[in-house]
Amino acid sequence: MSRFLLLALLLLAQVAAAQNVEFDKDNFRSDKDGLKEAQREVKTGDEWYDMDPPRYEQALPHYLAAQKFNPSNARLNLRIGDCYLHSGYKPRALPYLQKAYQLNADIDPRIHYLLGQGLHLNAKWTEAIAEYKAAQPATAGKNTAQLTAAITKKIKECENGLKLEKKPSRVFIDNIGAAINSPYADYGAVISADESVILFTSRRDNSTGKERDPETGGFFEDIYQSTRTASGWSAARNLGKPVNNEGHDATVGLAPDGQRMLVYVEDNGGDLQEAELRGAVWKKPEKMGARINSKYHESSAAYTPDGRSLYFVSDKQGGLGSRDIYKVEIEGRGPAVNLGPTINTPYGEEGVFLHPDGKTMYFSSEGHNSMGGYDIFKSVFENGKWSEPENLGWPINTPDDDVFFVISASGRHGYYSSFRDDGLGSKDIYQITFLGAEKPPVLSQEDQLLASRAQPVKEASLAPPVPIATAQVTILKGVVTDEASKQPLEATIDVVDNSRNELIASFRANAQSGRYLVSLPSGVNYGIVARQEGYLFHSENFDLPAGAAYSEVVKDIALKKLDVGVKVVLNNIFFDFDKASLRKESTAELERLQKLMVETPALRLEISGHTDNVGKAEYNKDLSQRRAKAVVDYLVSKGIDKGRLTFAGYGDTQPVATNNTKGGRQLNRRTEFKVLGK
Structure with a gap:
């Protein structure tokens, strides 16, 4: 009997602990002032939450303040969880959603779907699948087919996550540090091919206009730059005007030599502009042509290594999904070409980046075998077509959105932004170090050359090293100067395919420093020619066989006058x-x-x-x-x-x-x- 009594008491305690507590004076007779303040916070939060569209970011701090006073209100916990699902800290939604369900299982018709999202975002794949299945609509309604399709996709994402997490990618993921990251949101990093320069977008309080976005409450976006020094990254500096203005300015792409930058501006629904670095000063961004920008939303882009073409993302009509990737010749006349169903899906694609090898593309997609939101994928253009996109895997990709990934020419380091526990702000930039394939175990390091019962003859044998795959590209860089005065020259650098007698690309050395950088994909006999008016040309040869591994060559060029x-x-x-x-x-x-x-x-x-x-x-x-x-x-x-x-x-x-x-x-x-x- 005593055992049954104990179980009954425990059950009553659980019921009491899970009892929903409303914000009324009967429940808080001893703290009327605290109740009034909490009610005010709930009311203010509701005003933001009930807007069309809801202002989750503004509502959340008010709800959290009220929750400190009364942590056992189902409606409040549900709304806090929903706010977190629409924030940069989505995994934090789960305990509030679980609390809401515990307090009132009928609190909202969406509760199982919301719980599924919370579990999904915390990589609790199996539990999330169970909640998604419980969220399946029981009867045919107005939005039943749409909801069923969304739930089916979420379940598939969880199944993908289960598979990918079992075979994680061999990488280190490290916060890039306080020289670049701040207490504010930092994201959208782009790098030069040799990782000497990084530009990124940030919402800091020292933005050019020093004003806040009325829709989000955060500061307007500005573009910042840092350079790599012997001791690490330099303190990031705001580029200021004319690149940044009082509104939103965001980086989306950088030429391999760091001399041209693609900028996103909120103009005409969202357009792409191009800025040029002349000496140490970035010039005012100029609008790109109508073959790139439209009345729709062009959000991200990347140069090809030769600088002649552009890959960009748009949600314009006629695509295969909500957002598609297109390619267009910058100086040409032909229309932009959709990359087709191998790359583009019925869902969204975003954050396109082309590696300096000219054939490897990285992009984010909500389709393919994503484990949730946008995942980062890799595809290679060979034999006239793109390969099936490959998910970069766990832990690079997560159940949340993983977008705007770039990678160095060597293929050793990638950069992207993420919300993580070691972050310095709401969103930070991280460096990914790719470690390559795992070294296979070796049971014996000796060869048995001759065996006898008394004494075997042995010879030491070193285990073969496991090579780390590197990109098939050579980075050629240096400084162009006047041979006599040693002063830098803004020379033109021509890249020629000798076997075809074809000019592949032309670049200019920096007007102030004379520095130049060109990326040379393997498989071509290159002629590199530096020329400047009033000087004799200077030529170099780089015959790079197909499959040649990554290398970095420093070649300073001194031009001679005639x-x-x-x-x-x-x-x-x-x-x-x-x-x-x-x-x-x-x-x-x-x-x-x-x-x-x-x-x-x-x-x-x-x-x-x-x-x-x-x-x-x-x-x-x-x-x-x-x-x-x-x-x-x-x-x-x-x-x-x-x-x-x-x-x-x-x-x-x-x-x-x-x-x-x-x-x-x-x-x-x-x-x-x-x-x-x-």
């Missing part, structure tokens, strides 16, 4: 081995030389050939002379007066580097010209 006696190496003149026949990859360089002579009618040149010291000196001299003559013959065939050209072969007599190394010998094998007169 003076008698000046020598210039023609790094993109190619000959077959041990022959003097020009290869077709030499065409672009030869045409540059021809153009120089046409533009400078009095110019006289000596074309010279040089070799390393491998082989007999007499043979090397003859080969180098025949190669120099081949260049002269080409120019003459294109109409250049033979009297303006001489040729000479110097063999190995004029080395520019040691012949004791492979690299040095390669530098010595060259074709160059010397100015004889102008």
